[in-house]
């Protein structure tokens with residue numbers, strides 16, 4: 184099929200997410216390899232968002248493809264009451280790479296379900312009902328995960344599940360900036376007191392917030408959250424659906440702060456999205472609670488053999504190709520390239536990155552720091568920038584006044600420099616808007 188035929192039929196018979204359907208303008212994709220993908224007509228794009236921050240190892244890795252094929256030939260499916268070899272091996276492998284004593288896993292189809300089950304496990308284990316979550320967050324689109332989500336995607340889905348309380352995090356937008364870890368932790372403790380610590384089962388937070396701004400917490404914040412959770416018997420739940428699997432230059436982002444959460448959720452990079460899979464990891468003492476207490480949860484595709492085999496092969500690729508180390512190394516270069524853009528382009532108000540997880544915030548005014556598009560909105564200039572990237576073969580996520588720099592972790596220096604060359608040109612458009 185041609186690109187136009189694919190787009191036309193998709194638009195006619197399928198729903199695109201988070202969009203009014205008359206507004207969608209998808210890129211037709213026929214094939215992909217490494218950090219690139221191509222349209223059916225052969226137009227090449229640099230995938231500077233790893234699709235949805237998930238194809239961490241890069242596209243079309245034969246080792247993972249082969250593992251999926253081999254598993255499909257032997258046992259494509261067994262129900263979740265069975266024990267299979269890929270499930271056994273994946274549980275053991277994750278226990279090896281997950282932080283601290285997180286060594287028991289429940290497998291799901293993706294990140295939303297991982298978070299859904301994380302709060303279920305927290306409620307069952309503590310006998311408490313409330314869950315704290317943050318406003319600047321995305322935790323998924325199923326009912327519970329949507330309620331946990333703090334960003335505007337929640338609004339149209341309200342009312343959600345009961346018992347979710349949102350708190351602010353240390354970042355307050357491009358105009359107000361950051362507060363200190365101490366100030367933010369004091370606010371958090373005040374909310375805990377006001378809600379009643381004995382009623383709170385868990386606090387879920389993205390270790391490094393993803394779509395809401397690549398927000399890297401100030402040092403001391405994660406340690407402080409850990410201390411508050413321990414003091415009040417609240418389970419600390421880190422959502423690493425986006426920040427896990429090398430994205431930040433560590434296996435899991437929480438390792439940067441040497442903290443062990445009680446529950447860790449993951450998906451995306453777990454299989455690099457070759458096959459859908461998510462997981463909830465539990466610390467040993469928490470998992471032990473379910474030795475004599477029933478875990479009231481299940482999914483037909485829990486521990487799906489194809490997905491477990493894909494995850495094992497994906498983790499092997501991270502190890503063989505030293506991709507976590509490469510994310511750290513290329514991340515250092517990306518940080519420099521981003522700082523250089525900020526230095527030279529008046530429309531760049533902030534650049535943030537950790538490993539190969541990056542974002543640039545654009546502004547209209549260097550004194551007031553007015554964002555180039557309003558909260559939850561867009562602007563002529565952001566639309567023009569997005570169009571420029573697309574026309575010049577750079578795919579990335581442009582959202583509100585921000586855009587992302589999240590290449591696959593196999594990216595090389597020349598590829599990184601090529602992408603930043605396109606960004607550099609594109610920012611001339613947004614610079615013209617600066618007053």
Ligand SMILES: Cc1ncc(COP(=O)(O)O)c(C=O)c1O
Pocket residue numbers: 292293294295296298321322323324389393394422423424425426450451461
């Ligand atoms: C931090 C975070 N949590 C949860 C999710 C939901 O994952 P999924 O779309 O696989 O259900 C996402 C998806 O983008 C995410 O970024």
